[in-house]
Amino acid sequence: MQKKVTIYDLSKILNVSPATVSRGLNDHPSISAKTKKRIALAAKKHGYITNKFAVNLTKQKSNTIGVIVPRLNSYFMSTVLAGMEQVINKVGYNLIISQSLESEEKEKINAKTLLNSGVDALLVSLSYETSNYDHFIDYTSRNIPLLFFDRVLNLPECYTVLIDNKAAGYEATEHLIHQGCTNILHISGHLKRNVYSERFEGYKNALQANNISFQEANFLETDLNPKKIDRVMKHIKNSTNKIDGIFVSSDNFAASCIKELTKEGYRIPEDIKVIGFNNDFVSEIVSPNLSTIDYPGFKMGMLAGESIIAHLNGNINLESINAITLRHKLIKRESTSK
Amino acid sequence: MQKKVTIYDLSKILNVSPATVSRGLNDHPSISAKTKKRIALAAKKHGYITNKFAVNLTKQKSNTIGVIVPRLNSYFMSTVLAGMEQVINKVGYNLIISQSLESEEKEKINAKTLLNSGVDALLVSLSYETSNYDHFIDYTSRNIPLLFFDRVLNLPECYTVLIDNKAAGYEATEHLIHQGCTNILHISGHLKRNVYSERFEGYKNALQANNISFQEANFLETDLNPKKIDRVMKHIKNSTNKIDGIFVSSDNFAASCIKELTKEGYRIPEDIKVIGFNNDFVSEIVSPNLSTIDYPGFKMGMLAGESIIAHLNGNINLESINAITLRHKLIKRESTSK
DNA sequence: ATGAAAGCGCTAACAA
DNA sequence: TTGTTAGCGCTTTCAT
Numbered sequence: 113m114q115k116k117v118t119i120y121d122l123s124k125i126l127n128v129s130p131a132t133v134s135r136g137l138n139d140h141p142s143i144s145a146k147t148k149k150r151i152a153l154a155a156k157k158h159g160y161i162t163n164k165f166a167v168n169l170t171k172q173k174s175n176t177i178g179v180i181v182p183r184l185n186s187y188f189m190s191t192v193l194a195g196m197e198q199v200i201n202k203v204g205y206n207l208i209i210s211q212s213l214e215s216e217e218k219e220k221i222n223a224k225t226l227l228n229s230g231v232d233a234l235l236v237s238l239s240y241e242t243s244n245y246d247h248f249i250d251y252t253s254r255n256i257p258l259l260f261f262d263r264v265l266n267l268p269e270c271y272t273v274l275i276d277n278k279a280a281g282y283e284a285t286e287h288l289i290h291q292g293c294t295n296i297l298h299i300s301g302h303l304k305r306n307v308y309s310e311r312f313e314g315y316k317n318a319l320q321a322n323n324i325s326f327q328e329a330n331f332l333e334t335d336l337n338p339k340k341i342d343r344v345m346k347h348i349k350n351s352t353n354k355i356d357g358i359f360v361s362s363d364n365f366a367a368s369c370i371k372e373l374t375k376e377g378y379r380i381p382e383d384i385k386v387i388g389f390n391n392d393f394v395s396e397i398v399s400p401n402l403s404t405i406d407y408p409g410f411k412m413g414m415l416a417g418e419s420i421i422a423h424l425n426g427n428i429n430l431e432s433i434n435a436i437t438l439r440h441k442l443i444k445r446e447s448t449s450k
Numbered sequence: 451m452q453k454k455v456t457i458y459d460l461s462k463i464l465n466v467s468p469a470t471v472s473r474g475l476n477d478h479p480s481i482s483a484k485t486k487k488r489i490a491l492a493a494k495k496h497g498y499i500t501n502k503f504a505v506n507l508t509k510q511k512s513n514t515i516g517v518i519v520p521r522l523n524s525y526f527m528s529t530v531l532a533g534m535e536q537v538i539n540k541v542g543y544n545l546i547i548s549q550s551l552e553s554e555e556k557e558k559i560n561a562k563t564l565l566n567s568g569v570d571a572l573l574v575s576l577s578y579e580t581s582n583y584d585h586f587i588d589y590t591s592r593n594i595p596l597l598f599f600d601r602v603l604n605l606p607e608c609y610t611v612l613i614d615n616k617a618a619g620y621e622a623t624e625h626l627i628h629q630g631c632t633n634i635l636h637i638s639g640h641l642k643r644n645v646y647s648e649r650f651e652g653y654k655n656a657l658q659a660n661n662i663s664f665q666e667a668n669f670l671e672t673d674l675n676p677k678k679i680d681r682v683m684k685h686i687k688n689s690t691n692k693i694d695g696i697f698v699s700s701d702n703f704a705a706s707c708i709k710e711l712t713k714e715g716y717r718i719p720e721d722i723k724v725i726g727f728n729n730d731f732v733s734e735i736v737s738p739n740l741s742t743i744d745y746p747g748f749k750m751g752m753l754a755g756e757s758i759i760a761h762l763n764g765n766i767n768l769e770s771i772n773a774i775t776l777r778h779k780l781i782k783r784e785s786t787s788k
Numbered sequence: 789a790t791g792a793a794a795g796c797g798c799t800a801a802c803a804a
Numbered sequence: 805t806t807g808t809t810a811g812c813g814c815t816t817t818c819a820t
Contacts, residue, residue: 116592118812119813119814120813120814128790128791129790129791130792130813130815131792131814131815131816132790132791134816135815143790144790159588159591161565161588162813163812163813164566164567164568165506165510165512165568165812165814166796166812166814167813167814167815168503168506168507168796168814169501169503169506169507169795169796169798169812169813169814170795170796170816171814172796174503174567175567176567183532184528184531184535185525185528185529185531186528187525187528190523190524190525190528191522194523194549197522197547198551201560201563204563206548207547207548208514208544208547209531209535209545209546209547210535210544210545211532211535211536211539222539225539225542225544228500228502229514230501250497250499253497368735371737374737393676393702394731394732394735397732397736399712399736410523454797456796456797458798466806467806467807468797469799469806469807469809470807472797472798472799472800473800473805473806480806482805485805485806500798501796501797501798503797504796504797504799504812505799506812507796507797507798507812507813508797508799508811509798509799
């Protein structure tokens with residue numbers, strides 16, 4: 113175990129004060145170039161590394177940003193995180209990532225832990241369950257910037273980065289209608305979350321705009337877990353009116369649907385057209401290719417990261433902004449062709 | 451901005467010493483239940499939260515574990531991370547995650563940053579480029595535990611968690627042979643990395659064991675990026691001996707191969723059988739279903755996390771262990787059926 | 789251009 | 805059971 117060397121050690125070695133060493137190391141203007149060089153040299157020679165614990169304590173900041181996501185292992189989420197990490201790392205920050213596993217309880221614990229560990233800001237995408245804001249007031253009351261992305265809270269005081277899910281849901285549905293579908297099933301995630309409820313809104317609006325009345329039976333609230341595809345298949349087979357289009361709020365689940373439907377003898381897109389959501393890699397692999405909504409995860413991550421950094425640097429003030437909406441895009445592929 | 455309350459504030463309020471407050475808060479045995487209750491109450495009432503910066507400084511540890519991965523946005527990696535996060539969070543640690551983006555340069559910077567920020571341990575999966583160990587000696591020399599997973603270094607002093615890639619490569623190849631393939635192409639990642647070089651070894655061994663001589667032309671070193679499938683297609687079409695089997699070191703890339711080959715008129719598995727690696731979600735979606743090697747990412751993450759925690763707690767000593775090898779499994783699906 | 793010294797908030801050894 | 809006090813290593817104000 114190599115004993116750690118501090119600025120005091122260096123100051124003794126160099127016969128200068130600790131303050132000078134500190135300044136030298138931090139490139140303070142009032143230190144002569146010569147002294148700086150000596151300090152730098154000695155630091156390198158003795159393997160000095162700054163003790164961030166002490167720096168954090170004095171400055172009361174950690175250069176660390178907390179993230180809470182529902183789960184790490186999702187194509188979309190990992191893409192978002194990749195974007196965040198990239199911009200945040202570039203400016204010397206680190207990302208502390210934790211997952212709520214869709215549990216409000218764990219989300220609360222995570223929020224508390226991250227608060228405790230002194231993150232300078234928090235980025236959150238909410239769990240399925242979360243229905244109140246209480247675990248975040250510790251942040252706002254301490255003026256720790258808070259930003260929600262993707263799965264957000266409908267509160268005016270929350271700064272958010274997301275896409276226009278309602279419009280996207282509308283476009284997806286309308287695309288199916290334009291392709292000739294008249295009895296469209298919508299497979300949704302939990303309506304508690306904005307992303308799903310808004311897509312659902314868009315779906316209904318598109319129906320209405322095209323004079324198709326919404327049928328309760330054509331709506332399925334699920335947890336979008338491909339392992340639970342059976343229920344959906346049963347629903348489709350048992351529906352009184354033949355379903356000729358499906359709008360699924362996730363590509364993974366949509367791909368599973370295509371797979372199962374094909375197995376059951378349905379022809380896609382002739383019998384049933386399917387459109388997904390996200391533009392995951394899987395949408396290009398499944399046969400037929402899955403039409404979908406391109407959801408710019410990487411960009412969302414970058415934007416969330418950039419916004420929080422800009423705010424921390426005092427360049428912009430999030431409080432004046434309510435939401436940043438990213439551009440989505442309808443991707444037409446074989447699964448919805450005429 | 452709510453002024454932060456310290457143990458000194460509480461000690462004044464309660465007319466006890468700061469030490470008592472500290473002890474009370476930390477449930478020290480020598481503090482009376484009554485005093486503890488008083489302290490807890492006051493803490494809650496005044497919204498006290500412990501200042502981790504000070505604790506870290508005093509204890510010289512951060513309860514934080516650093517992770518460096520090649521990229522966050524990969525199915526496999528995000529699964530590993532999900533496993534890690536779960537076990538590590540449960541015992542009160544946090545994960546600081548950074549990505550090298552396959553660059554040795556960035557990996558070095560990340561390693562330094564994480565060292566600086568005072569992680570208690572480091573978990574690493576190496577970038578494609580990395581060829582030397584230098585950026586990790588800062589850790590070993592400071593006795594900061596270091597663990598490599600998946601993409602590791604072939605050094606005796608490195609503690610690693612991985613699967614037996616050679617055996618897995620062997621099994622994948624032999625499976626193709628058993629299914630009747632005689633001219634098998636192997637599409638690999640960069641041989642610099644153990645995971646790919648060992649699978650390649652396994653491939654060659656399986657050929658040899660079955661009296662098939664290895665052809666240089668049947669080996670393709672790539673970066674496994676599905677976007678660069680063209681080169682592979684060209685190779686297959688131009689090969690003098692008809693290729694009847696492909697062993698791809700990644701499911702994503704294998705799925706893309708199936709997709710492209712089918713488009714070009716090849717029948718899978720009749721003309722060419724394909725086997726992938728990882729057992730990603732996509733392997734079940736592509737048509738025909740992709741045979742593959744099940745690679746227990748989540749378990750690998752959990753194991754890496756558990757090992758490092760056990761080591762930090764002094765329960766096991768990593769230095770006595772060299773490698774933990776996880777069980778893999780051949781998954782036979784349609785893409786290799788006779 | 790450099791130094792002295794206080795302070796960041798907590799823990800723990802030693803005393804009482 | 806509780807208190808006193810000396811750090812942990814760095815930054816920064818005020819002197820020089």
